Amino acid sequence: MNLKILLAPAVRDGALSPDRRNSLLEEITEAVAELVLANNRSQSLAISLDELRSRESLDEVRDLMFALEKAGELDRAAEGLPSSDVLYERKERGQTMARPELCSLLAHAKLSLKTQLLASRLPDDP
Numbered sequence: 001m002n003l004k005i006l007l008a009p010a011v012r013d014g015a016l017s018p019d020r021r022n023s024l025l026e027e028i029t030e031a032v033a034e035l036v037l038a039n040n041r042s043q044s045l046a047i048s049l050d051e052l053r054s055r056e057s058l059d060e061v062r063d064l065m066f067a068l069e070k071a072g073e074l075d076r077a078a079e080g081l082p083s084s085d086v087l088y089e090r091k092e093r094g095q096t097m098a099r100p101e102l103c104s105l106l107a108h109a110k111l112s113l114k115t116q117l118l119a120s121r122l123p124d125d126p
Contacts, residue, residue: 007024073115081105
């Protein structure tokens with residue numbers, strides 16, 4: 001559906017006929033599906049690696065969470081992320097953050113990185 005939306009202006013402007021759009025969508029369906037699945041696998045792997053890293057050092061995950069919060073890029077309470085006290089208790093029990101918590105943290109870290117990159121001169125650097 002997103003590709004159909006992406007191609008809508010070209011169809012509307014007459015640069016692409018509806019039949020050609022439909023044909024194009026049919027041609028790329030398998031490739032797009034594989035890319036989506038590969039992205040899903042990568043995201044799952046990233047969360048699994050974060051889970052392992054947080055077992056080794058929950059402090060690093062905590063520091064990232066607090067840095068994002070301090071920068072105004074994360075609202076821990078709204079995201080249901082643990083407080084300092086809860087993290088301390090988990091650390092004492094040898095526990096880590098839950099996968100959904102790590103998913104939320106990863107999403108915010110990626111958004112923060114995107115914001116920082118777009119604000120830098122990097123996008124304009126040939």
